[in-house]
Amino acid sequence: MSSSNGGHRLYGEDAVTALRVIKAVQRLGFTLEEVAELLEAGRHRHGHPPPASRNEPRRSSPT
Template sequence: MGEPDLRSGRLADAAGVTVQTLRYYERRGLLPAPRRSPGGHRLYPAETVTLLRVVKAAQRLGFTLAEVADLLAAGRHETGLRTRARDKLAEVEQRLADLTVVRDTLRAAISAGCDDLVACAGSPRCPLPFAGPDHDPATV
């Protein structure tokens, strides 16, 4: 016989989530509806702990709950995770590139001595992107 079913509190503790999270995941379709005890308590199979840990790990990797639901559904297909992981990796790499530009611009602003935003905007040495490349302040 397998491991006994877990009630909500024990499952939540074992997976490192709250009972409210369990119910939310049920409403979102991430967890199948649990069976009920004769007293009406939700009873989850022990393997639900692993499922919850998978959901939380996917979230830490940047997947939204909607994307996690898709991943779980796609898990039955051979290329589901690989395809979605490649897409998420491309998204993360773009965000990293964007953050690198932000970091470099902030470093340049610090180096340029930009203490006053308005004064900096009027300075030719100001590295902050106040306008697009086609913006001509003389035409404003």
């Protein structure tokens, strides 16, 4: 990941868009797990491959 001259991290447009979506749906009351499912469904629907981290086994959350 690159940084600005001031040392701030620089993110790509896709990352910024994903973060905005995440924060918006969290404000609507969705859990992070639900947000992840929505993002995955959106990527699948629009033909984007999932990020490498999505190929790793998911940890189950305590119930």
